[in-house]
Amino acid sequence: MLETLLAFFGRTHPLLLHVPIGVLAAMLTLEALGVWRRKAPEWGTRRDLAGLLVLSAAGAGVSGWLLAEEDYGGSTVTLHRWLAVGFVVGCLMLAVGAWRRSVRIYGAFVVVATGLCAAAGHFGGTITHGRDFLTEPFFKKPPPARSNRGADSDQTALVEPVSIYTSVIEPIFADKCVSCHGPDKQKGGLAMHTPEDLLFGGDTGPAFVAGDPDHSEMVWRLRLPLEDEYRMPPKEKPQLTDAEVAAIIKWIADGASFD
Numbered sequence: 033m034l035e036t037l038l039a040f041f042g043r044t045h046p047l048l049l050h051v052p053i054g055v056l057a058a059m060l061t062l063e064a065l066g067v068w069r070r071k072a073p074e075w076g077t078r079r080d081l082a083g084l085l086v087l088s089a090a091g092a093g094v095s096g097w098l099l100a101e102e103d104y105g106g107s108t109v110t111l112h113r114w115l116a117v118g119f120v121v122g123c124l125m126l127a128v129g130a131w132r133r134s135v136r137i138y139g140a141f142v143v144v145a146t147g148l149c150a151a152a153g154h155f156g157g158t159i160t161h162g163r164d165f166l167t168e169p170f171f172k173k174p175p176p177a178r179s180n181r182g183a184d185s186d187q188t189a190l191v192e193p194v195s196i197y198t199s200v201i202e203p204i205f206a207d208k209c210v211s212c213h214g215p216d217k218q219k220g221g222l223a224m225h226t227p228e229d230l231l232f233g234g235d236t237g238p239a240f241v242a243g244d245p246d247h248s249e250m251v252w253r254l255r256l257p258l259e260d261e262y263r264m265p266p267k268e269k270p271q272l273t274d275a276e277v278a279a280i281i282k283w284i285a286d287g288a289s290f291d
Contacts, residue, residue, distance in 0.1 A: 042098030049096065049156070051088035052123070055081060056149055059142065075133050082127035082138075085145075089123045092116070106223075108158055108216035115152035122148050159217045197227070197290045201283050204276045208265055227290040242288040245281045254280070 059081050066072045093116045100109050122145035129137030205224045211217070213224040213234075222234030233239050240248035253264040254277050265271060272280075283289075 038098055039102060042095050042100075042102055045092065045095040045099045048088070048092040052085055052092055052119075053149060053153070055085045055088055056145060059085065060146065063142065075130065078130040078138065079127070082123070082130040086120075086123045086127050089120045093120045104159070104217055104219060106159075106214075106216055106218045108155055112152055112155040112159060115148055115155060119145060119148040119152055161211070195289065195291055196283055196286075197288075200279050204272065204280065208270055208272050208276070212265070212269070240284050240288055242284065243286075245284040248284055251281055251284065 059078075062073045062077070062081070096116055097113060100113060122141050126138060126141035126145055129135075129139075129141055205213075209224045212219045213222045215223070215225055218234070220234045220236065222239060223229035223232075224239070230239055236249060238249070240250045245251045250264075253262055254272065256263040258267045258271075
């Protein structure tokens with residue numbers, strides 16, 4: 033029962049994490065208004081907000097730690113965790129400054145807490161949405177232009193052989209799987225962005241059995257109903273097309289070669 037309650041509390045992290053962000057934003061707004069009006073906020077107000085910030089930051093931090101223990105892994109998750117711990121400590125020091133009415137301590141840790149909150153939020157977004165999610169609109173490449181070469185020139189072009197994995201399977205994994213099973217996050221301990229990681233498998237064992245798709249966990253999860261909790265990708269994520277699933281099954285059935 034306790035394990036179930038802890039798991040439930042961990043999954044409240046996406047909700048709880050917005051509370052300290054909102055409180056910190058209110059504190060920054062209050063301080064900015066104080067500078068504009070040339071009248072600092074009352075220490076009583078600062079103490080109340082600082083106390084609420086500490087409590088909400090601690091709740092978000094503990095729930096996030098529990099959620100990460102469930103089935104997350106990777107260097108980005110670790111970095112996000114410790115930045116969040118630093119944010120909680122910064123909030124605590126901010127509250128100490130408010131209670132002691134120390135402008136120096138309070139002001140310094142308002143800045144520190146804001147920086148740590150921004151950094152932790154950035155890496156949290158990376159875990160949820162993938163690497164470069166924030167800057168992608170600035171570097172989005174236009175679609176390649178169509179070639180106007182005629183059929184004769186196409187026939188004379190030199191064509192080098194490419195592997196099925198490189199040309200078909202890897203792009204499917206990159207598009208539909210790596211956001212949760214890649215360098216930044218490995219749900220269930222599984223990474224799928226390199227052949228070595230695919231062969232290593234995850235917490236439940238190998239991701240596939242070469243030559244035997246019917247006994248491959250990857251295929252089993254792809255075939256589950258959309259509402260099933262073990263379905264991959266989960267129903268809230270972009271789904272593979274029937275053709276993509278068929279391509280993966282055939283690749284495994286043919287021996288899952290990376291050459």
